[in-house]
Amino acid sequence: QESAKYVGVSAYELQSRGYFDGIIDYSYDQPHQLKNFKNAIISGIECVEDNASLFLKNHEFFFEHYRDSILHYLNPSELLIESNRRTDRPPTGTLNVFGDVYRFMRFLNMRQRISSRTVHQYSRLSPKRTPMGKLLERRTRERRENFRRWLASPIEVRYQESIFKRFQHFINAGEDREKERGKLVRFFMGDPRENFMKSVDDLVAEILIYLYNHWKDNSGENLIELQEHLNRNELHDLPPGQP
Structure with missing residues (x-):
């Protein structure tokens, strides 16, 4: 908490900005807290799957996108044929529709974390002093x-x-x-x-x-x-x- 106060950003603000998804009450020297770590992993996977299902339900254009991807695979161009020769990808190795959704959602999360700063906002070049905690x-x-x-x-x-x-x-x-x-x-x-x-x-x-x-x-x-x-x-x- 003191570290967060020193840099001027709390853990909850970092979570709201998408830098991490949550806080786990876990310490390696507290064995009884291992269940919190286990529940965090399981609930995290379930949350990703539920969000993917909801995203696909609300954005039906993904079915068309997936259909176009399968048609390109079945009727490949010369460039795609060369690419398949390099990767040697069988039909069972192609993504299903949820695979496309997962990839797209991961791309959106990465885009959300990309931000720009001016020279005055950059800590090493900014004339403003770091707040003292x-x-x-x-x-x-x-x-x-x-x-x-x-x-x-x-x-x-x-x-x-x-x-x-x-x-x-x-x-x-x-x-x-x-x-x-x-x-x-x-x-x-x-x-x-x-x-x-x-x-x-x-x-x-x-x-x-x-x-x-x-x-x-x-x-x-x-x-x-x-x-x-x-x-x-x-x-x-x-x-x-x-x-």
Whole structure:
């Protein structure tokens, strides 16, 4: 039901438009509901046969059409003879009048389901946004609640080995970034300022990888909220010596 509300069409509307014929109260983990599935199959076949009989009764031109088909079979043209040679269809293999009715009714049902849409009505090209249902609202609410809990319980960096190594390298690079090195030392150990900027990039990348693996599908929305949270807040009371 929530899925139907999300796309804006209920099951009953889909049934009235001919996308399916009915709804069966059946689940594979409920054995006592098997009779509903059986009754649906039997009643479906009976409904098709009853509709075919009623359709033939109300449209007598089908008898003339069927008579013409039999006459074409008995007095075939050259094209029909070639077709019969390819199919090798015996007299008992020809359709009876109900076969023609079934085929015609199936054709009508297919025609009823064919519809056209403008570019503005097509969901992938339409500028209109998909209506939000309760399922999406609940998921958004649960995601934000989990994000708030994550903010309230910060992780211990020392227990995350990969992040801890990057953080230690960041601390060491920050302590050395103002030191002057000779050309020979810079050749082997690099420029202190460049090393510090590289340590910042490595630490940020490691944190992003950790958050992506931690949040999974919600990483995109949570990263946006994290950025907004950091923009609204400032860091205070940093320990001495911290860059």
